[in-house]
Amino acid sequence: MPAAPRPVKSIGDALALAKAGHRDLAIDGLRELWRKNKQSGYLPYHLGNLYFDKGWWRTGLDHYWAAVSNQRSLRDSPGIIGNSIRALAYSTPRSKAMNLLLRKVGRPALPALRKAAKKDRNANVRKYAAYLARRISRYR
Secondary structure (H helix, E strand, O other): OOOOOOOOOOHHHHHHHHOOOOHHHHHHHHHHHHHHOOOOHHHHHHHHHHHHOOOOOHHHHHHHHHHHHHHHHHOOOHHHHHHHHHHHHHHHHHHHHHHHHHHHHHHHHHHHHHHHHOOOOOOOHHHHHHHHHHHHHHOH
16 A cells, blocks of 8 residues: 655645646645745645646646745746646636736736747637737836
């Protein structure tokens, strides 16, 4: 019988759990750490990534919003930008993704949005990425 996973005391512990296939335990551990440190940007960032891995994109976007709100430097995160652009393909998470890219990320997303507008294989991503790139270029 395999040993029980150790408790999550750090982001590193959670990421190790996730890598070992214990994503839900990693999420639970990060959520508990975040309850104790609501000012952290990195805890909701990693939660957002884990929720995206599960396909819970709206929840992941909510966590990215909190991450960027708490840690402005995360606006440049390729993970946040890339996952938000991926979410443009689907109607359910699209409005949250657009709101995040417009209101929280802004200019750091422009190169990726312009690339997606030209080259993404999904027509919705191309359409909404082009729209967002125009909006961000005009107003920020």
